[in-house]
Amino acid sequence: MKSAKLKNKLLLSMLLTCSLIVLTVSFYQGYLRLERQKQQIQQEFISFENGAMNSIREAVWLYDWDMVQTIVENQTSKVITYAEICDRSAARCFKFGLRDEVPFLEHASDIAHREPTTRNQVDIGTIYLQAHYEPFSVSILRDFPELLLANGISVFGVAIILFFLFHRQVVNRLQQVESYARAIDLNNIDRLSTLKVPENRYRDDEIDHLVDAINGMTAQLKDDLEQRQQLEQRLTQAQKMEALGTLAGGIAHDFNNILSAVLGFAQLSYTRCEPGSKLQQYQQQIIQAGDRAKKLIGQILLFSRRAEPVREALNLAEIIREDTPLLRASLPTSVDIAIFLDDEIRVLGDATQLHQVVMNLTANAGHAMRENGGHLTIALARKKLAGAAAARLDLAPGRYACLTIRDTGPGIPEEIRKRVFEPFFSTKKVGEGTGMGLAVAHGIIRAHGGVIDLAGEAGEGACFYVYLPETDLCVEKKIPPATTLTGGGQSIVIVDDELPVAELGREILVNLGYRVAVYNDPNQAYQDLSAADMAIDLLITDLTMPGMGGLDLAKKLRSRNLNWPILLWTGFADKAEAADLSAGAISRVLRKPFTIESLAEAVHQGLSGKSGGLA
Template sequence: MENRKYRQVIGYRLLLAILAFSLVVTLLTTAIHVYIDYRREIRSIEEDFKWIQESYSQAITLSLWLMDREQLQAQLDSIRRIPYIIYVDIKANNELVVKSGKDRSDLTLHREFELTHSHNGKMLQIGVTHITAGLNDVYGAISGRAVLILVSQGIQVFLTSLFILFIFQIVVTRRLNNIAGYLVKLNPLNSNQPLVIKKRLAPPDRADELDQIVLAVNELTNNLKVTFDELTSEIERRRLVEEALRSNEENFRTLQTNVPIGLFKSTPGGQVLTVNLALVDMLGYDSEENLLHTPIIELYADPQDRKRLLDRLDTEVKVSDFEVSLKKKDGTLVPVSFCVVKTVTDHGQVFYHGSVQDISARKQAEETIRKWAHLFENAEWGVGIGSADGRTLEMVNPAFARMHGYTVEELTGRPIVQIIAPEYRQELPPYVRLTHDSGRHTFELGHIRRNGTVFPALVDITAVKDDPGHVLYEAISVQDITERKRAEEALRQSEFSYRTLAQNLPGLVYRIHVQENRHMQFLNHMLPGLTGYEPDELTQGNVCSIDPLIVPEDRDRVASVVKQAMAENRFFEVRYRLRHKDGAVRHVSERGKPIYGVDGQPIYVDGVIFDYTSRKRLEDQLRQAQKMEAIGSLAGGIAHDFNNILAPIIGYTEMILAELPKQSSMHQDLCQVLRAANRAKELVKQILMFSRMGGEQEMLPIELSPLIKESLKLLRASIPTTIEIHQNIAAKTTAALADATQIHQVLINLCTNAAHAMREHGGVLEIGLSEAEFDADTAAGYPELRPGPYLRLTVSDTGHGMDQATIERIFEPYFTTKEAGEGTGFGLAVVHGIVKRHQGTIMVYSEPEKGSTFSAYLPRIDREPETANDSSRTLPQGTERILFVDDEMVLCDLCQKMLSQFGYQVTTVSESVEALETFRKQPDKFDLVITDYTMPKMTGADLAKEILSIRPDMPIILCTGFSEMISEDRAKSIGIREFVMKPLNKKSVAEVVRRCLDEKKHNAAGAQES
């Protein structure tokens, strides 16, 4: 219905007719309207013309008479403003006087009237006024109205037509469509519904045309339905019968053909009547015919089997699960299971209907299960089946039970948690969940045996699921991994030992892969310490190597040594230099050995690299010290003889001076002698200071700060004024155990040198004192230093500085950069000796033209310094008896007089043997023995031994100029109380003698008290 063309729709045709008629009517009425409007407008213009003539004629005439053009123009403009007037002009004698607007010849109306004026008694025509009205606006307005009328009437007609169409559609067309649709869909099978249209059905006497059609259609439908129902019932009954027959037959054929069970029909006589394809395939025949032509008896592997079957069928109607072996076409046997039913026809004829099932797969499965069962029973691993929820053991093998100390029966049905060690039980549920989620999970868990012992177990659980994914049960295997754990722990310990050993060795332990460009396959963590680089910084491509760090001059030598070692399969050791990341050169020693593969080719080189830079510096310093020692020994030997020479000179001179009047010329001369001798003594002292073999100086706790200030006062006078002196004492604690005289010497020497370096151009001399601390690592670099607090005494200048070669030699004796006669070459050597004797060290930093800084490090102490002034003390005295032994008589006399002045009783002997005899005769006659060391026949040491053997408590003072043969320690070991160096002066002699005697008394008193 919906696809019908519009032309076939009644409503459409009705709409077209109405529209066409209405259009014609609209056009006619619009034309009439337009004509009437046009006439009205024309009349209006004509009336305007008349009004203009009446209103303006007189005024225009007057203006024209007066030729007042402005007035005329104003009057015409006023006229032109009247609607539709487009042009007005005034002409006199056909000549234009004034005009307003533009004259157009098309679509206009014209009017003119004469202008007459009475002049001199006559009426004169002085001009003509022309007025033009434009009709364009009239036509435009009329056209607009015509369009408006046309459109409004058109819309009115169209809407009216639509409304008529709508009413027609509602009242007629829609119901006709209902009727047509009903008839089209009319089906006698299911037309239970009568035709109903959306309209109140009128009574038959007042039924309209539609009502009559509805009634007729419904009656016709009822008649059709009765007839059709009868026909349909008969047809359906027949169809169902045929369908059932066809279905049964089809099902039977399909079943027989496709069933995987062999089917047959046979006779008791052994003839096969029918077989299906399954049986043909089962027995390996090509076709049913071939099988049907084979006697039954030939199909049995054992013909007796058929006889037994027939025997049973004689007594039983149905035989099931009768298992025999049949022969296939190719002679192989196939195990089958028979199910046979005996039937007897109405005629007494017997048939066997049976099914044959190939049970070879079942047989094989049974065999497989039997093997698995054997494996299950005899497995070494514990195997079991857990419940689906993972809580209960449903089945275990004997190994599982043995592993846990139970029998199989005892474990079956037991909760799994009971074989888990208590401390591990909380881990089980997460493992079970994980297994159920992933299907399988392997983990280690502590299991507990029946006897309570715990063992580590490797557990593997597989969740066996059905198709929807529900867990059916858990397959569990448990392995006791106690032994494996022990082995792993042993391996781990071993690996840890080797690793810590390699990592903690104080050198870079490595393994180099020879065949991969000497890639360092293993490195302990000493690489950054040795080279300053991290491994990745030394990696280029995939190769990590320190070869690029080897100083270029050493590379070939190192490569040659390693290559030679690989060729000869032996250890190698090579020393070379590495360039550290900080730019410094490190001296390293590498020792290694090649490792060979099964093919005899070197694969690796294993080795270790040690940094011996510090050791090398120590070696250099030791070498320097030894050199200084040798020079000192030489100088010390000379000094010894000098001291012996100087001692009597000074001693006797002092004694003579004491006896001579001070005003005498001899006294003055002898003063000169004594002054010169003292200078010589000071020189010897300097030499001995340098050689560290000089006379024992008394080390006292002193404050360096006032010492520095005092020294600077003295220096200021001797240093040119072009040199500024700054002092910078930053140390809070400035006490050191030192000899003030020597430290003063150090300052004098260093400052004198600094001033010398700045004497030409002036500069700044700075003396500083600060605290410093040496830790063990730093102190290790300086053999004379011990870790601890130090005072750093610095002397800096801004002079010409020194180059490296000069720095290396400045502490050597006799080395000087000064002009001949300006320096002795001993200044810095003495400084060096003094500082070392104070168990300190001295460092130099200098650059050419930038000045120099000397830093002397002296051990710092926290004790309060002693401020006693030697000169203020009175020399100690006594009355004890002293035996003085020296092979030089001069010294014997000198000391006798000196000691006598202190009140002592002195016995002098010039030979040691004689002295021993003297002592032996009267051992109690003496309270103290003073002996020289170097004496003929018997040295002072030997004499002391002898004396001590006689009187072990005898205090002995050993006195010597210089000797390598005995040191202070050795002297003390012999039993000698004091050890003093020549030349002796009164002060030192008085003090050491008194100290020995007092100590003896103290010891004696102690012995009595004890």
């Protein structure tokens, strides 16, 4: 509703209300005047009796009608328009004035005389009086203009004063509220100022409460908008990281097949070279380069969360202490290190990956302070997150281990803060880093159900807070890995669409003493393996193959009651594979690129009936 319409409606309502009040009051006042006239007539009747009754009684008793006439003419006022005095038998009456002029009021009474001797009352006659008064229609028509004028001046005068007071105290303030409300732009809510209107000088009224409510609403809108923008930024960042992770995981998976063949055949060549020869040295360099590539691919898989960590209860303080000697050796002497650790904190995770997180974050901090030196603080404490604090970090409420790594370097500029966890993004010079350190740390912590929070302003150093869910499980001692064993002529079938990888597996296993058959087509392998006369001791299959994946192949064979041990080798192991592993379709999972030792150990455990876990 527009403010002008509100004013017009108020004026119209005031006019109609005041007119109704004036008319009602005027009619009521006319009615009161008529009632006062009737009361005056009754008073005249009483006055006539009080003043003339004794004289009339004596005159009627004496039957002196001339005296009656004289008394009536002298005692009757202008109000009484008719008087009639009669004897007891009404044989003789005296009448004065005009009778039955309507409308009128009448009054009748008996004339009593007390006998001197007996003191008894004797009725000797009657008195009948009439008083004419003006009809209400005549009276109201005569007095109505005067009443309307007087009442109109009074009522409309008061109404106008109240209207201006109401307009000033209510309408003007409502107009400001309306203008403010119309100016609200949800797209620019952050620029909206606080609503201010003149307050009631005596006490707060409903408009003041309305203003407070509107200001509270706009403040809430600003907070909601800010939170929404933060959520949108986090969602955009999460989507970008997810897309990059998917891309990196796909590339890493394909590259693992290539790297498996390179490393495997290099190892086989190394074992057949003449010890100490140039050729063996060349093979050693190939193997070392392949190991570095394997680690890089592992980092990419960690970032993409395609590699599931081995979860076990860990004392996080011990992991940090194990990294301390290497950390001190890698940092410049101009950098001081202060370490504050809570030895009671335990988390569920992969020790190797958490070592990598600590080293990546501290290495970045040391690089930031390499020129001017500084102070590096590493602190581990327990922190309970709930409410807004947990929501801001996108974590469930609960107890967390909070690892703080703070440096006094130049800090991270605001314009690149959103990109620090992107893979291959780096501000370092060429040759000083791969740009995967923070990306890998981000992937590892996310895979562990935690989060890395970046704090600190540019020029004040950088501070990373690593939150990991705390566990109540006890830390168990590690069991030494089993030794690699050779085979004894067992029959093994390898199914892999990548021919170099399949040939590598056959070459390794044949050298270890196994009999090996290779299939590059999973459908052909399923047909042959389903035959009744096909007897094998172990099946090795790749995860991703055209036409039929390794999991589908394993499930189909299980459905035909073929219960051979099945080893799945793959470039990554996701949650679906873990579920199938626990359901019994797969006996073991071997990560690519594998070495001679890891393949031999996985095959030996598969043949001996040990299932579960990753190799």
